[in-house]
Amino acid sequence: MESIKTIIVDDESRIRRALERQVLSCGDEWEVVGSFSDGLEAYEAINQVKLKFDLLITDVRMPEMDGLTLVKKLNESYDYFPMIVSGYDEFSYLQTAMREGSVDYILKPVDRTQFRIQLSEVKEKIIVKRDKEQKWEEVQEKAVLLQKTQQTQLLSEVTWSAEIDQPQIDWNRHFPSGLYRLIYIGIDQFIPGSRRMEINDWEICNQTIQEVISKLNREQLEGQGVHAWWWRAGKFNYWLLLYTEHENNIVSEAMIHQFINDVKIEIHRLTPITVSIGVGIQLHDLSEIQKVRDELRILIQRRIVTGGNHVFYMNKQSDRTKEELEKGLHFTTFKNVQQIISTMENVEDGETIRALQMLFRELEMAESPYMIENAIHLLAIRIIDHWMDFDGFTEESKLLSEALQITRYAGNFQQLKDGVKNWVLKVKKGIAKLKERDSSPISQAKEWINQNLGEAITIKQIADHVFMSPTYFSNLFKAQTGETVLDYVTKCRLKKAKELLEMSDLKVYDISKMLGYQDTKYFSKLFKQWQGKSPSQYRMVHGKYNSE
Structure with missing residues (x-):
């Protein structure tokens, strides 16, 4: 364990040395970090280096500053246990010492056996105090971590989505x-x-x-x-x-x-x-x-x-x-570009073409070629970012350079429109192929869930696996499957439980643990709600080993 740091204050050097020897004789966990001849000397030394200590053993009557005054002043800034040693058996001293939090009041001459017992009791109090402090620090660390996680989630959603209603966010609270x-x-x-x-x-x-x-x-x-x-x-x-x-x-x-x-x-x-x-x-x-x-x-x-x-x-x-972009790109440009992006995964091209036509109508009224070029570059960058979310990085790496050259080589606005439309539809077909080649985020999520049924699954863990925010992933999962993420997790676990009850002789308790349910009664209740029978009843009817 961490050493118990002790300070000894007494104006008699012989007694100081005796107390120091007795403290150190109590075991390797005891350490004397300071020995002083009066209260003022101890107080100044402790404050000068911000000395850390657990126990203060001090005499009462000393020159410059008495022990009770020292204890009182140290109590203002330090958290420690004071122990009073005195040659005077006076109730007023005892009363003041207790009021200042003294753990004991010891009369001189100090009885060695009794002193060791008293130090042992102090040691237990210090251990309890440290344990409480450690637990409190752990709680504080978890609270800070949770707060930062929540802050990061909010930032992620705000930077990811244009749909977040910013005026509703109380930033000062977060x-x-x-x-x-x-x-x-x-x-x-x-x-x-x-x-x-x-x-x-x-x-x-x-x-x-x-x-x-x-x-x-x-x-x-x-x-x-x-x-x-x-x-x-x-x-x-x-x-x-x-x-x-x-x-x-x-x-x-x-x-x-x-x-x-x-x-x-x-x-x-x-x-x-x-x-x-x-x-x-x-x-x-x-x-x-x-x-x-x-x-x-x-x-x-x-x-x-x-x-x-x-x-x-x-x-x-x-x-x-920034100045040029503010002059050249209007809010409607960003809106039109986002509308095009939102149609990139549609099966039919009609909505994509209509969204492109809206952008083209805006660009026909552009005040300068710079605005047109910048808008097309913005569209290209956003579409490439969308493409990359489907692991398109390994294919068609010239797509971006092709898009950036459209504005350079178009002879007129019609050629520009044709070039942009052909490029957008080409990328759209590429995305469709990538979706066919790779499973969708929902399919990936389902596969991950089925591989981790025994873990304490959270929506954030699943969303992280498919690189989405938890909120967006939950909404997308519900829209595509018709059920919530947690309902799907429960269904998968109960299906697996059904298989294990049918094909193994594992105890219900073990199956419950294997599938992430620490409470067997809760697991049995869920299973009965789903199957109309408890796990034991179901096994009696359908279990392989029982049927044999």
């Missing part, structure tokens, strides 16, 4: 006041040497990226008062939200710049890929997060011109790209 900065990390998806990477290789790269972010966050930010939330956006992008409560952030500006560049460099050093990073402006109000999210997604498109492996910074005053 997050502390201070300075925030949103950061977008996007894998440069089409780079030489990475085009033929298999899906498993990409997952290894993603794992490495997560480890890089976590490691550099611990090493560079946490110790400097900067906190971070980070989460995945699809399979190949990440969001980070950095926070500091300090208004004077000159140091943190340089620190954040160093952190971002180190993330970029480390990812390129440890993997065969590169990333581009968009860094948002400082936010005092998180209600602006969706606006910054959209601007960062546009800002990172600069890599179309500069190439990947770059860091791009938003700037309120002088960011030319």
Whole structure:
């Protein structure tokens, strides 16, 4: 166990040494961390180095500061057990000592046997106190972890969906006041040497990226008062939200710049890929997060011109790209692009073509070629991101470059429309093929559930497996299957229980445990509701071993 740190205060050196020897003779767990000749000397020394101690053994009458005054002053700042040693058997001393929390009042000369007994009792109290403190720390850690998980989930939903009603979110209730900065990390998806990477290789790269972010966050930010939330956006992008409560952030500006560049460099050093990073402006109000999210997604498109492996910074005053985009792209452009994305998984092409026509009608009224080019680039990036969610990275790697060339080589607006429509429908067919080749997210989720029936399954675990937010996954699962996720988990478990009752001689208790039910009575109740018979009754009728 951790040593019991003891401080001894007595103005008689002979008694101090005797007390020290007696304390140390009680076992290796005892440690004397300080020995002082009066209360003032002890008080100043303890405060100077913030000395940690568990037990204070002090005389009452001493020069400069008496023992009872020392105990009272230390009680204001320290949590410890005081023990009073005195040559005076006076009730007033005893009364004051008890009032200040003394665990014992010992008269001189100190009886060694009795002293050892008293120290043993103090030891037990210290062990109980430490156990309570440890449990409280664990509760606090779990509470902090839960809070951060809930915060990250909210951020994930807000950055993922345009449907979240931001005015309804009380950001002050979920997050502390201070300075925030949103950061977008996007894998440069089409780079030489990475085009033929298999899906498993990409997952290894993603794992490495997560480890890089976590490691550099611990090493560079946490110790400097900067906190971070980070989460995945699809399979190949990440969001980070950095926070500091300090208004004077000159140091943190340089620190954040160093952190971002180190993330970029480390990812390129440890993997065969590169990333581009968009860094948002400082936010005092998180209600602006969706606006910054959209601007960062546009800002990172600069890599179309500069190439990947770059860091791009938003700037309120002088960011030319941001000013141009604000002039060139209207809200309706984003809405029309999102409408096109929402039709990409439809079987028929009619809705996709109609959505494209709405975008084209807007672009026909564009004030400059720049707006047209930017809108098409935005559409291409969003569609490619959607494509990547179906593991399309391993096929048709020239799709993006094809889309970016449409505006360069179109001789007129009609050619532009034809080129964009043909490209969008081509990608749509590719997505359909990928969906046929790979199981849908719901099928993947069902397979995972059936492989983990014995575990304490949560919706978040399943959603993480298919790279979705829990809320979106739950709604999608219900829409496609007609039942809730938890109802499906229960149904799978009961079906498996039925098989085990029929084909094995396992006890009902063991089957219940195997299928994740710790309460056998609850399992039996569920089974009877489903089959009309208890597990034992069902086995009597259908069990292989019983029928034989």
